[in-house]
Amino acid sequence: MLQKPRFLLQEVCKYATTGTVLLLAAIAMFPFIWMILTSFKTLAEINLIPPRLFPADWKLSNYSAAWMKPESTFSRYFLNTIVVAGLGTCIQLFVCILLAFSLTHFSYPGRDIFFTLVLVTLMIPYDVTLIPNFITIRSFPLAGGNDIFGSGGKGFYDSYMGIMLPFFADGFSIFLLRQAFKSVPGDYWAAAQVDGMHNFGYLWRVLVPIAGPTVVTAGLLSFIGKWNGVLWPLLITSRESLRPLQVGLLYFISEEGHYYHHLMAAATFTVLPIVIVYFFSSNAFSEAISSSGIKG
Numbered sequence: 001m002l003q004k005p006r007f008l009l010q011e012v013c014k015y016a017t018t019g020t021v022l023l024l025a026a027i028a029m030f031p032f033i034w035m036i037l038t039s040f041k042t043l044a045e046i047n048l049i050p051p052r053l054f055p056a057d058w059k060l061s062n063y064s065a066a067w068m069k070p071e072s073t074f075s076r077y078f079l080n081t082i083v084v085a086g087l088g089t090c091i092q093l094f095v096c097i098l099l100a101f102s103l104t105h106f107s108y109p110g111r112d113i114f115f116t117l118v119l120v121t122l123m124i125p126y127d128v129t130l131i132p133n134f135i136t137i138r139s140f141p142l143a144g145g146n147d148i149f150g151s152g153g154k155g156f157y158d159s160y161m162g163i164m165l166p167f168f169a170d171g172f173s174i175f176l177l178r179q180a181f182k183s184v185p186g187d188y189w190a191a192a193q194v195d196g197m198h199n200f201g202y203l204w205r206v207l208v209p210i211a212g213p214t215v216v217t218a219g220l221l222s223f224i225g226k227w228n229g230v231l232w233p234l235l236i237t238s239r240e241s242l243r244p245l246q247v248g249l250l251y252f253i254s255e256e257g258h259y260y261h262h263l264m265a266a267a268t269f270t271v272l273p274i275v276i277v278y279f280f281s282s283n284a285f286s287e288a289i290s291s292s293g294i295k296g
Contacts, residue, residue, distance in 0.1 A: 032271070039063070039264035046260050059261070066265040069251065074266065076241055077248035080160075084233070084244055085226040088164040092222050093215065095169050100177035101203050105189060115178070121171035127231075133166040134235060162236045163244075167226065173218040180214035181207055213283075220281050227274055245270045 034053075038046060039062055041055040067074045102108075103115050138155045140146060145153025156162035184207060192202040208215055230246040237243050249270060252263040 035264050035271075036268055038260060039268045041261055043259065043261055062261045062265040063269065066252075066262045067269075069262060069266070074245070074248055074269075077243060077245045080242060081227060081244040081246075083160055084163050084229070085223050087160075088167060088226050089219055089222045091164065091168050092170055092173065093219050096173040096177055096218065097203070097208065097215070099169065099174050100181050101207065103174070103178050104181040105199075118171045118174050122175070129166070130232065130235060133232070137162045137165065137236060158237050158239055158242060160242065163229075163233050163242075164226075166232070167222075170222060173222060176214055176218050177211065180211035184210050216281050220277065223277060224274055 037054060040058045040060070041052075041062075042057065042059055045052060045055055099118075103111060138157050139150035140155035141148050141150045143153070143161075144155045144157060144159070146155050147153075156165060188206055188210075189202065192206060197205075227244075228246055229244065230250075233242075233244050234247050234250075237247075249263075249266055252259070252266055
């Protein structure tokens, strides 16, 4: 007799939970939907009171106008962002994979101290590192006209290398990859050594494929962070031709803040690549998060 009321209560809870999640998702998605719809409106439609959700006449010309607006045009900003985010992510993954491999498969003096320092970097606020990084980039020896003591030139200031160099290693990526490599059974490592497989062969042919979802997750988080970077590229560059998309968006806010249809169009094709990248890597991301929660 008690089973039927209990079953009904479970069904009610299930539908209530689903409804709540859908409602919260709709609230979270509404600003993005409004941004996309606004990017197709005219300026007159945007200023209507009460506001109208859908545009009466879909203006694709807003995108071409936004693409050509900034001084260097958005096509140049887009190229800069692809170089910084794409190349920077590849180099960071390569460095972090090697460091995580050394922390899990080799014993050497100071290994635990080094890993502790890696964890400490996660507790340092990003803003605190801006000035030290800037001084380091400007004073980098034998770069940009600098002598061996780091003076006389500008180092890597105002260059792609200057934008990417401070982020070639990332504490969170090293930690994430270390945990993934540590969860791989040690029998694989022992079997590879018995078969005479080289250490790098084991890393790239066995370990990385097994930990593939975690590698994809680390790459995804790195790519998103670099794609959305604003403060550091703005600080380390002076030429518009080197600046990324997010800095280009500042043009619309400062110079054309009242042209909201152009601003929303620029914001839409700035966010769109991130959405596409996440769409294709979401399964690996979810698998890495779930496996990290199970294996610790």
